[in-house]
Amino acid sequence: MATLSGAKTGRSPRDKRVVKDETTANELWWGKGSPNIEMDEHTFLVHRERAVDYLNSLDKVFVNDQFLNWDPEHRIKVQIISARAYHSLFMHNINNMGKDGDVALFFGLSGRAIREA
Numbered sequence: 001m002a003t004l005s006g007a008k009t010g011r012s013p014r015d016k017r018v019v020k021d022e023t024t025a026n027e028l029w030w031g032k033g034s035p036n037i038e039m040d041e042h043t044f045l046v047h048r049e050r051a052v053d054y055l056n057s058l059d060k061v062f063v064n065d066q067f068l069n070w071d072p073e074h075r076i077k078v079q080i081i082s083a084r085a086y087h088s089l090f091m092h093n094i095n096n097m098g099k100d101g102d103v104a105l106f107f108g109l110s111g112r113a114i115r116e117a
Helices: 041-056 085-094 100-106 111-116
Strands: 017-019 037-039 062-068 076-082
Touching: 017 041, 037 041, 062 085, 076 085
Parallel strands: 017 037
Antiparallel strands: 062 076
């Protein structure tokens, strides 16, 4: 498989926005040199609604249920929804859960239950 990424490639840390609230205000690095650019909650909700409307307009979306972080004490469950197959594949590869037991754990099953399914 081969793709063309276009003129702009790579990540754009200066395009990242984070909602600054009572939790993130003290937990994240803000200010000069920080990759965390402040966004208010209302603006986030407007952008989220636009994204949901776009995804709802599509005939097909790709869904990945995954863990972020390999350390069991710090990992979180996420559901990644994308419009393009190659974005879904990229997210699957970058956040690969690894063992079948991890997949079972994600869905609240025992490792044995997933092997028997």
